[in-house]
Amino acid sequence: NAGVMQNPRHLVRRRGQEARLRCSPMKGHSHVYWYRQLPEEGLKFMVYLQKENIIDESGMPKERFSAEFPKEGPSILRIQQVVRGDSAAYFCASSPQTSSSYEQYFGPGTRLTVT
Amino acid sequence: KQEVTQIPAALSVPEGENLVLNCSFTDSAIYNLQWFRQDPGKGLTSLLLIQSSQREQTSGRLNASLDKSSGRSTLYIAASQPGDSATYLCAVVSINTGANSKLTFGKGITLSVRP
Numbered sequence: 001n002a003g004v005m006q007n008p009r010h011l012v013r014r015r016g017q018e019a020r021l022r023c024s025p026m027k028g029h030s031h032v033y034w035y036r037q038l039p040e041e042g043l044k045f046m047v048y049l050q051k052e053n054i055i056d057e058s059g060m061p062k063e064r065f066s067a068e069f070p071k072e073g074p075s076i077l078r079i080q081q082v083v084r085g086d087s088a089a090y091f092c093a094s095s096p097q098t099s100s101s102y103e104q105y106f107g108p109g110t111r112l113t114v115t
Numbered sequence: 116k117q118e119v120t121q122i123p124a125a126l127s128v129p130e131g132e133n134l135v136l137n138c139s140f141t142d143s144a145i146y147n148l149q150w151f152r153q154d155p156g157k158g159l160t161s162l163l164l165i166q167s168s169q170r171e172q173t174s175g176r177l178n179a180s181l182d183k184s185s186g187r188s189t190l191y192i193a194a195s196q197p198g199d200s201a202t203y204l205c206a207v208v209s210i211n212t213g214a215n216s217k218l219t220f221g222k223g224i225t226l227s228v229r230p
Contacts, residue, residue: 017210019185033217033218035218035220041222042204042221042222042223043159043204043206043220044220045216045217045218045219047219048216055216056212056217057122057168059217081220090171091158091159093218102146102147103147103149103164104161104218105161106158106159106160107158107160108157108158109155109158111156
């Protein structure tokens with residue numbers, strides 16, 4: 001059973017460009033979470049999605065950021081018009097629909113660098 | 116609002132020493148607590164998960180305890196090895212955000228085990 005997959009692992013964008021980060025959850029998992037780790041800071045929750053639904057986006061910046069988890073395909077975190085402050089590691093985690101432990105499994109992350 | 120604190124931010128010990136990493140959280144109403152390991156530039160590896168009804172969990176040389184009423188958890192590492200050098204993160208799922216919901220992370224403790 002493959003783990004959570006994220007791609008690309010490293011992404012370089014110039015200011016003003018768009019960044020698209022992809023996350024494929026573990027097989028059988030229908031819950032996806034996105035977290036951001038800024039330099040010298042801890043991981044911060046961004047958004048929680050189930051298939052075709054955003055459940056909790058309380059950690060998402062109000063502008064330029066969006067997320068989706070379509071019926072088919074990976075979850076996408078999109079950052080429009082990137083700025084240098086968006087440079088960070090973005091981690092995706094997944095969990096199964098039914099679980100007594102509510103454990104989250106993390107992917108390797110996408111490291112975004114904005115130049 | 117849940118806050119998770121890990122002190123100290125960094126720790127250096129000689130090889131072979133038994134050590135304890137501390138984690139505290141402000142809201143004791145949690146579903147579970149997870150300890151993770153993060154190597155530099157890498158993703159998160161789940162070490163142990165403790166349900167709110169449990170007092171401790173063990174895996175190999177690692178033992179994690181949970182005292183929910185006082186808002187504390189400890190990760191005990193026995194007979195430390197240089198390969199244990201990494202950042203250790205503590206995270207909780209709070210009841211007021213729903214069971215299958217976001218993790219709130221501490222900033223981590225960076226451990227260095229000297230040969």
